Amino acid sequence: MIVRAVPRGEERSKMLKRSFWDRYAGVYDLVTRPGNKELAEAAAWIAGFLRPRDRLLDAACGTGTFACLLAPAVEFVLACDYSEKMLEQARRKAARRGLRNVAFRVRDLRSLTLPREVFDAAVCANVLHLLDSPENAIAQLKMVVRPGGLIIVANYVHETGANSARMELISRFGFEFAQDWDAAALEEFLSEQGLRIIDKRLFDAWQPLEVVVCRADDDVV
Numbered sequence: 001m002i003v004r005a006v007p008r009g010e011e012r013s014k015m016l017k018r019s020f021w022d023r024y025a026g027v028y029d030l031v032t033r034p035g036n037k038e039l040a041e042a043a044a045w046i047a048g049f050l051r052p053r054d055r056l057l058d059a060a061c062g063t064g065t066f067a068c069l070l071a072p073a074v075e076f077v078l079a080c081d082y083s084e085k086m087l088e089q090a091r092r093k094a095a096r097r098g099l100r101n102v103a104f105r106v107r108d109l110r111s112l113t114l115p116r117e118v119f120d121a122a123v124c125a126n127v128l129h130l131l132d133s134p135e136n137a138i139a140q141l142k143m144v145v146r147p148g149g150l151i152i153v154a155n156y157v158h159e160t161g162a163n164s165a166r167m168e169l170i171s172r173f174g175f176e177f178a179q180d181w182d183a184a185a186l187e188e189f190l191s192e193q194g195l196r197i198i199d200k201r202l203f204d205a206w207q208p209l210e211v212v213v214c215r216a217d218d219d220v221v
């Protein structure tokens with residue numbers, strides 16, 4: 001059985017609540033460990049689009065997996081999340097790896113309160129599917145990335161059959177998706193937000209991971 005999308009208007013998904021992530025922060029890496037290899041492969045692919053002088057935002061960074069994997073490829077990473085406990089884990093991870101170019105801030109993706117156009121690129125991984133209004137999050141990212149910069153979305157997507165047992169397991173932990181995307185639906189959503197997709201790749205992960213690289217300045221609509 002596939003994890004059902006939470007219909008709009010229904011009581012908000014518990015995954016939208018900060019306290020949910022605060023509670024799971026200590027075990028998040030353990031639970032998601034089976035997908036680590038693919039996340040590292042995805043990060044290596046993403047790094048190919050970044051430049052050494054880039055200032056990168058990792059929006060909803062969680063335990064800092066992408067921030068830490070991408071930090072060596074850029075000048076500076078600002079890693080944001082609205083869960084202080086997830087950020088605590090991220091800080092520890094960066095310290096363990098001796099990374100000195102990553103800073104951490106508590107920020108809500110729905111209202112980032114960061115200066116405009118200061119980042120060359122933003123990575124937004126595995127969070128849009130949790131949001132009732134992911135279009136608001138994209139609008140926030142478009143505000144903080146400079147014209148011509150990149151918005152890189154890496155998101156779990158579903159496929160029927162192959163990973164349904166894993167998805168069922170995940171749902172037992174209370175993980176619910178607000179957006180029921182497969183890879184094509186995610187790409188369509190991003191195009192609808194006025195982003196121009198310049199590349200994409202599906203990583204056949206524990207849970208399939210679609211990575212979509214977009215230019216921030218091309219309003220197609």
Ligand SMILES: C[S@@+](CC[C@H](N)C(=O)[O-])C[C@H]1O[C@@H](n2cnc3c(N)ncnc32)[C@H](O)[C@@H]1O
Pocket residue numbers: 015016018021059060061062063064065066080081082083086107108109110124125126127130
């Ligand atoms: C599934 S985890 C993904 C974490 C990380 N990006 C990764 O790929 O490993 C989702 C993260 O999004 C964060 N999050 C959820 N809603 C958020 C919001 N509105 N603003 C900021 N962070 C949010 C949670 O606290 C959690 O750390």
